[in-house]
Amino acid sequence: RPSKEGFDIVIGNPPYISAPTQIVSPELNEQRKRIVASKKYKSLNEKWDLYVPFMELGLQLLCPKGIFAMIVPYPLTNQKYGKKLRKMLAEEYRLLEIADLNGTKIFENATVSNCIPFIQNSQPNGELRITQIFEDKIIREVLSKSPGALKQDDKNYVWNLTEEERTGNRFANMNVLGDFCYISKGMVVNANENTEKGAFRKEDLISDSLDAIHCRKYIEAKDIDKYQVKRVRYLEWNTERCPDKLSRPTFRELYDRPKLIMNCLGTINVTIDTEEHFLHNHSIYCAVLWKDLKDVINKSISSSVKKFCKHKRLVMESMSKEVDLYYLLGILNSSMADQLLADQRGGDYHIYPEHIRNLPIPVPQRETQDAIGKIAKEILHRRETNTDYSELEEQINRLVAVLYQ
Known part of the structure; x- marks a missing residue:
């Protein structure tokens, strides 16, 4: 339901187009430059994929306490280009759930694995659910985490969707x-x-x-x-x-x-x-x-x-x-x-x-x-x-x- 304040729900499957693919295409490269020049998106980082500003635009369209969900590439959780977006999601919104679909072929013609973040337009609060898809095709909760425990380290802000202890700082002296x-x-x-x-x-x-x-x-x-x-x-x-x-x-x-x-x-x-x-x-x-x-x-x-x-x-x-x-x-x-x-x-x-x-x-x-x-x-x-x-x-x-x- 659209209102003056925004939408109650924004849901989508944005385009996945890597930075190199955008740059070699005259049309997409021109679009990339326009997206940067608009200064509407603070999540853009280095070799950002096109789905990154799509996600941020979806979040901008939410009303207070509105819900956002998009099926996006799993590399959102760990690639350098997604660092600013991960930080923004964890520190400025309430992460409700991340559906970890890694290793499951969702789209027949795609090689990339996926995840689905569910986000509320409200202040960070409480823990989030980590869910996975099982052999019967049902998505179930496997654990819960605080937003702070989600990140492996402050340098790269990689998300850890498992119970394993991971940290990029473990051998910082080496x-x-x-x-x-x-x-x-x-x-x-x-x-x-x-x-x-x-x-x-x-x-x-x-x-x-x-x-x-x-x-x-x-x-x-x-x-x-x-x-x-x-x-x-x-x-x-x-x-x-x-x-x-x-x-x-x-x-x-x-x-x-x-x-x-x-x-x-x-x-x-x-x-x-x-x-x-x-x-x-x-x-x-x-x-x-x-x-x-x-x-x-x-x-x-x-x-x-x-x-x-x-x-x-x-x-x-x-x-x-x-x-x-x-x-x-x-x-x-x-x-x-x-x-x-x-x-x-x-x-x-x-x-x-x-x-x-x-x-x-x-x-x-x-x-x-x-x-x-x-x-x-x-x-x-x-x-x-x-x-x-x-x-x-x-x-x-x-x-x-x-x-x-």
Whole structure:
């Protein structure tokens, strides 16, 4: 019922359109600029998705004590672009319920999981319900929380919709992986949208066999596992179109340095590439020790240092000499890494570069690093020979657990 004061109920399914998708579309990019210029929305933060101002507009339309509910992407609960909106919802409104639909396919053509916040236009008061959808398709309450207990930490304001204890500040005294390694997505293997739109697709560049044109080994996230590369294909390289005409070519030196390579969805799976110099697409993240990029200067690296690093590059190059890639491999594949990742991303299925970059990393004596690295090397060998290595994983888990006590 509309009134002079607003609506009793606002309900909706807003558009989910990421910042990169908006920016590459002339119409959506113009709309994005108009939304910012209107100064109507204080929830906009960095690479905000289009559903963010939709949610804030819905809240603005409420009458006092009116009720708001929208089905939105689950990343609202943990992504950096949603930080201002999460803070606003928890501190300026009454959160009644959050329906956690993570892992349930709600929309047939969508890959993202969802959640539904139920919000009252009144002062924060009391606890909120956390509900989940069960196999019988009925949504039931699983726990209740105060708005204060919902956030994991003040820095990122990530929401924790579980009973697990999570905090991004748990190891605040430690350095993070980004202090030791440059973290990057791989290349986007299709034609540049602006200059070469539609000229070629990813499939046009990949071959199952090595030849003079498809001359570099190439992998994607589905090709790797913990301590293992399961499948290798070959990418066209040093031709007129690849890499220079790719949508995101990254920079060549990224693939010619020793590096850790890992997936971007689900449980973190990490392996190492010291000799093969695999090329990889954006479904894989890589971590290269800063010291191994010492002589590489470009906008990608300088921008990353400026945006994400608390230390100068020279300092990080020096710090990276204190850690070994095989030691980091053991850390990131340990059971402790799952908890460290949950501290960063909450319950999300996606792994983003900022999650990897902010994983806390202890720097023990060289003997301890060597012990973990030696076991990691033996696991790599056993995976190649298809030999059981479960007891070695337990050894690493125990050694790593001690470092984080």
